[in-house]
Amino acid sequence: xxxxxxxxxxxxxxxxxxxxxxxxxxxxxxxxxxxxxxxxxxxxxxxxxxxxxxxxxxxxxxxxxxxxxxxxxxxxxxxxxxxxxxxxxxxxxxxxxxxxxxxxxxxxxxxxxxxxxxxxxxxxxxxxxxxxxxxxxxxxxxxxxxxxxxx
Amino acid sequence: xxxxxxxxxxxxxxxxxxxxxxxxxxxxxxxxxxxxxxxxxxxxxxxxxxxxxxxxxxxxxxxxxxxxxxxxxxxxxxxxxxxxxxxxxxxxxxxxxxxxxxxxxxxxxxxxxxxxxxxxxxxxx
Numbered sequence: 570x571x572x573x574x575x576x577x578x579x580x581x582x583x584x585x586x587x588x589x590x591x592x593x594x595x596x597x598x599x600x601x602x603x604x605x606x607x608x609x610x611x612x613x614x615x616x617x618x619x620x621x622x623x624x625x626x627x628x629x630x631x632x633x634x635x636x637x638x639x640x641x642x643x644x645x646x647x648x649x650x651x652x653x654x655x656x657x658x659x660x661x662x663x664x665x666x667x668x669x670x671x672x673x674x675x676x677x678x679x680x681x682x683x684x685x686x687x688x689x690x691x692x693x694x695x696x697x698x699x700x701x702x703x704x705x706x707x708x709x710x711x712x713x714x715x716x717x718x719x720x
Numbered sequence: 721x722x723x724x725x726x727x728x729x730x731x732x733x734x735x736x737x738x739x740x741x742x743x744x745x746x747x748x749x750x751x752x753x754x755x756x757x758x759x760x761x762x763x764x765x766x767x768x769x770x771x772x773x774x775x776x777x778x779x780x781x782x783x784x785x786x787x788x789x790x791x792x793x794x795x796x797x798x799x800x801x802x803x804x805x806x807x808x809x810x811x812x813x814x815x816x817x818x819x820x821x822x823x824x825x826x827x828x829x830x831x832x833x834x835x836x837x838x839x840x841x842x843x844x845x
Contacts, residue, residue: 617773637773649774720771 572661574671575694582710586693586700595665595696597631604690604699608632611699612683612691612707614667616656616675617648624651624659628669628691628707629680633719640718643678665696669711677713679704684715751794751833759790777812784813789824796832798825 571579571586579586587604594600597611604611611631617640618624625644627635640648653664660672668691669677683689683704690699691707708715746754763786767779784805791801798821805817 634778635773635776636771637768638771640773647774650776650779652775 570695571698572671572694574661575668578670578710579693579700582706584700584702584706586698587690589697589699591695591697592665593697594692594699600690600692600699601631606688606690607686609682610686610689612689614669614691616651616660616667618651618655619644619646619648621646623676624674625676625678626660626667626669626672626713627678627680627718628683628711628713629719630682630686630689633680633682635718636720639720643716643718662692662694663696666692666694666698668692668694668700669707669713670694677711678716678718679708679711679713680719681715681717682719683707752791755790755794756787759786759788762786762790780809781813781816784809785816785820788817789820791824792821793824793828794833796825796829796834798822 571588575586589603594603597608597613600611601608609630609632612628613631614626614628615635616624616626617635623646625648627640629635637648651659656662656664656667659675660667662668669679670691670693687703688701689704689707690701692698693700702710707713742757745757760783763783764779766786767782768774770782772778772782787808788801788805791804792798795801801824802814802818802821805821806814809817
């Protein structure tokens with residue numbers, strides 16, 4: 570079941586989420602297999618907490634990993650991954666279904682690794698969804714800034 | 721919310737307690753405690769060196785590997801240390817912990833913190 574706040578954001582932009590059976594797209598690999606696209610086309614959203622107690626979200630290609638030194642260079646502070654409980658509290662989404670839609674007060678960084686794909690698939694708040702969209706649409710919806718934080 | 725100055729004091733006290741905890745553990749917890757702590761610190765340092773984000777799954781894989789490698793090396797208990805690491809960190813870290821414990825044991829098998837070991841006598845393994 571897609572959360573209301575995500576649904577309204579997607580409806581505003583005329584996007585439709587693909588829905589599968591529950592728990593079928595918890596990781597980028599499984600989602601890619603389910604949708605039938607390359608792992609890199611799955612946009613994974615990762616919540617980080619800085620030493621300055623600010624939460625930041627990074628959206629990057631499914632086959633890339635976050636580089637902690639690049640994040641530090643970009644923001645000026647060291648970041649750590651948040652726990653499942655903390656992620657749920659801050660975003661309202663469970664790990665496996667975190668998405669950059671409908672999250673307020675969190676700075677969003679979009680990695681340039683997603684730029685090379687025509688169509689990318691971020692989640693829609695659950696671990697059984699994917700929203701087909703273009704890189705430009707993702708930028709417009711989230712208001713995130715493009716950066717290079719992957720390795 | 722508390723007063724900023726109070727919270728700063730609280731943070732200072734907490735970090736002091738945190739430091740004290742490690743000192744007490746390192747000095748009074750025999751062999752296992754310090755070995756495990758130093759191993760985990762080595763694992764964490766390696767993960768940090770390799771640019772792995774703090775508290776990610778990969779980070780804990782390195783920490784669990786350090787944990788079991790040092791325990792296996794110092795006490796010559798490769799199987800037990802891998803099992804302890806799995807118990808502490810979870811089954812998903814069994815592979816890094818197991819491999820690291822074998823490597824740690826192989827590197828240090830002729831030296832142990834105990835007086836007698838299977839690796840030091842004649843006809844040893």
